Amino acid sequence: MTQSKDILARRRWLMLAGASAITALVPTLGWSDDDEEEDGSDGGSNTAISPASTGLTGKLVVVGGGMAGVTAAKYLRLWGGSGLTITLVEPATTYVSNIMSNLVLNGSRTVTSLGYTHGNLGTKYGVNIVRAAVIGIDKAARVITLSDGSQLPYDRLVLAPGVEFEDAYGLTQTDYETRTPHAWRAGPQTQLLRDQLAAMPNGGTFVMTIPKAPYRCPPGPYERACLVADFLKTSKGAGSKVIVLDENTPADAANPYSAIQAEVHTFTQAFTSTHAGIIDYQSGVTGIQIDPATKAVSYTDRMGIAHSVSPQVVNPIPPHRATGSSATGWLAQAGLSNSANGKWAVVNVLSFESTATGAAGVHIIGDASQCGLPKAGHVANQEAKICADAIVRAMSGQQPDPAPVANSACYSPITATTASWLTAVYQVEGGAFKVANGGGVTAGAKPVEASGPSAENFKDMNTWFNALMGDSFA
Ligand SMILES: Cc1cc2nc3c(=O)[nH]c(=O)nc-3n(C[C@H](O)[C@H](O)[C@H](O)COP(=O)(O)OP(=O)(O)OC[C@H]3O[C@@H](n4cnc5c(N)ncnc54)[C@H](O)[C@@H]3O)c2cc1C
Structure with missing residues (x-):
C-alpha cells in the first residue's frame, strides 16, 4: 500500500466526473428483465471506465451486493483508483430492490422489473465478482471463508449483508417462505403475497404486523398498509379490511397514531381519511400469535384486551x-454484532469501522450497522460513500472526514x-448521526415530510428511484 500526494485533488476530480457520469447513465440503466445482455451487464452503459492511477494498492473485499455493498465497491474504484484489487462477494446473480416493492402488491409493478445485476461492477469498474456467501471471518489473519x-484475504473488509428475520409469532422461516410471507426482503415472498392478495374474496380481511423499531425502512410498513387498502377497496369492495x-407504543398515550415511526402526519391522514373505514390501525399491540395453517391471529391491544381475528391473508x-448475528451466525462468531442486544454491528460513524475488539480494517455499512441513521436504501448508499472515502483516506495515511453529512430521502x-415524501439531513454529534435542522444539529430536530400526497410526488418518486439505483448499480 503506497501513498500519493495528489490523491485528494484527483479524487475530487473523479467525484465530479462520477457525478456527471451518473446523470448521463440514468436513462440507460437497464432492469434485469428488459434490456439486460446475456452476460448479465446492462446493455449500452457498460463501457469500462479509466480510473486514475492514485498509487494506492491493496486488497479490498466487499460482502453483499445490495444497496450499500455495490455503492461501496463502485466508489472505492472511482476514488481509490486503478491499483486496488476490489472483490464483491454476493451469492445472488440478481438483486431485487426492496424499494418500490410494495407497488408489486397492488399490481403496479412486477418483481422482475425490480431486478438489478452486478454486471456493471465487473465490466465498468473492474470489480471481481465472487458468487458465494461469507460463512466465517478471521479478523486476526484478515481472511474470510x-x-x-x-x-x-483482505487488507480492508466492507460488510454490507443487510438483515435477517427472526422466527416470531409462532412462525418459522418455512412459514414465511410458503404461507405467511413477510416480503420484507423483496423476491419470491413479494410475489407470494401479491398472489394471495389477488386471490382474496370480496370484503376479505388482511392482517399485517409491524415490529418494534429499529427495523428496515421506517415508513415502509405504513406505506404497505395504504397500498393494500387502496388495492382492496378498488378491487375487492369497500367491505374489505386492513388490520x-x-x-410500537404511542409517544403520546392519548394519541394511538403517535406510535407511527415515520411521516406521522401523512399516515395519520391516510389512515383516518384517505383509507378510513378500510384500515384499522392498532398501536402498542403485544402477544401476537399467528397460526400458519388457519391464519388465525390473536393479540392483546394497548388497553390489555385480548382479540382474535380470522383473516384470509396474514x-x-x-x-x-x-445478517449473521444469531448466536451461531458468522457475524456474531466474529464478535462483530456488538450492540447491547447483539443484533447490530456498532461502528465508528466517521469511518464505519467496527468498534468491536480486534476489528481494525473491518467496516460495516447499510442495515446491518448501528450508527444513528435510519435503515434505508438511500441512507445505505450514503453510508457506503462515507465509508469508501474514509478507507481511501486511511490508505493514504490520513484521518477520516471529522464531520461527515448524510441525507435521507424517501417517497411513500x-x-x-x-x-x-420524507427527507432529513444528518450530522455527527456525540459519536452518532443525528437529524440536523437549519444548518446544524438541534435537539428535537425531526425529518421534514410533505404536506400531503400528490400525483406530482408520485412522478418525482420514479425520478428519485431511477437516480438512486443508477448511482448504485450503473
Ligand atoms: C418494502 C420495502 C420498501 C422499502 N422502501 C424504501 C424506500 O422507499 N427508500 C429507502 O431508502 N429504503 C427503502 N427500503 C429499505 C431498503 O431496501 C434497505 O434499507 C436497503 O436495501 C439496505 O441495504 P443493504 O445493502 O444494507 O441491504 P440489502 O439491500 O438487503 O443487501 C444485502 C445483500 O447482502 C447479501 N448477503 C447476505 N448475506 C450474505 C453473505 N453471508 N455473504 C455475501 N452476501 C450476503 C444479500 O444477498 C443482499 O444482496 C425498503 C425496504 C422494504 C422491505
Missing part, C-alpha cells in the same frame, strides 16, 4: 437483526397514483 470452501398491528413483518406511495 466462503460457502464454496475457499478463503479470501395493522403495530408493536403478512407478519417479524423483528429483524443484522399512499395510493396507486399519489405519493408523499
